[in-house]
Amino acid sequence: MTAFLNALSGKLAERWLALLAVPGLVYLALLATAVTLGQRHWRDTGRLRERLDALAAAPSAHSAGVLAVCAVAVLAGAALAGAGVQALGGLVERIWLTGPRGPVTRWLTERRARRWRAADGAYRTALVAAGRARLGGAADADALVAEAESRHARRNALGLVAPRHPFGTGDRVTTPDRRVWRAYRLDLTAAWPHLWLIAPDSTRAELGSARAALSxxxxxxxxxxxxxxxxxxWWPAALVGAATTVTGVLRGRAAAASFAELAEALVDLQGAELARTLGLRCEGRLTPETGEEVTRLLSKPD
Structure with a gap:
């Protein structure tokens, strides 16, 4: 038990350092630099060096007690900054996944939906033209097929299904619900806990990693x-902030896509096993008829 508690405390300390202390210390250092230099002296390294020398020459800097208190205060400030930003990260994640609940989010959702419908219409028009050209043996049939494929890729870049969320991350995470329903008539929301329980440990680990990457x-x-x-x-902080924000958004989109693909793969691979586990006949792959029976069973109607 002692060894277990020691290992657990070590892991908690490592997690605390990784998530709160180290990023918080870096942020406090940048914030102190920003306050010291200001906008007018944004690149005056001499001013920053003078401030550090003045702090080092202060009488209190040679007191072990004062240094210990300052160290504790800095670590506490770093932890508080990290905890605050972690809470803000939770809010950012909720915003990414939110639905159209207000005038702004409804406008963003409708704007994304209009773009998707336009791209979908262009793709279907190009597909019909390519089909007619291929059937008629037109000389430009290959070019029209390539154009249809290009239109298809552009539409899918906006979304695999028509958008229902103001941000692409929310649509990507919820896309499996609609695609699974369309393919198997299976309510993924109701089936998810059961699929999770019968999934192999490796599959659950992959899904957990993808979900953690989104957070x-x-x-x-x-x-x-x-x-x-x-x-x-201090305006140079805007460069760091912009680069970090863009990187976070791009990683969020990639993580959402990875999680959605894994969720669909879980249904494709384990959907039939779920039906059999529930006592339903399912030979081979999951069919819409069997998926509908699973949905009715898991929904527990009155």
Missing amino acids: AAARLTAWGLAYLLAAVW
Whole structure:
């Protein structure tokens, strides 16, 4: 038990350092630099060096007690900054996944939906033209097929299904619900806990890693926003903040896509096993008829 508690405390300390202390210390260092230099002296390294020399020459700097208190205060400040940004990361994640609940989010959702419908219409028009050209033996049939494939890729870049969320991350995470329903008539929301329980450990680990990557991307975006705030005192912080925010958003999209693909793969591979586990006949792959029976069973109608 002692060894277990020691190992657990070591892992907690490592996690604390990785998530809160080290990023918080870096942020506090940048914030102190921003306040010291300001906008007018943004590149005056001599001013920063003078401030550090003045602090080192202060009488209190040679007191072990004062240094210990300062060290504790700095670590506490770093932890508080990290905890605050971590909470902001949770808010960023909720915003990414939110639905159209207000005038702004409804406008963003409709704007994305209009773009998707336009891209979908262009793709279907190009597909019909390519089909007619191929059937008629037209000389430009291959070019029209390539154009249809290009239109198809552009539409899918906006979304595999028509958008229903103001941000692409929310649509990508919820896309498996609609695609699984369309393919198997299976309510993924009702079936998910049961699929999770029968999934192999390796599959659950992959899904957990993808979900954790989405949360980590939201935290990275939150750190970017915090650095943008520091630009109020020192404008170079805006460069760091912008780069960090963009990186976080891109990682969030990649993590959402990875999680969605894994969720669909889980249904494709384990859907039939779920039906059999529930006592239904399912030979081979999951069919829409069997998926509908699973949905009715898991929904527990009155």
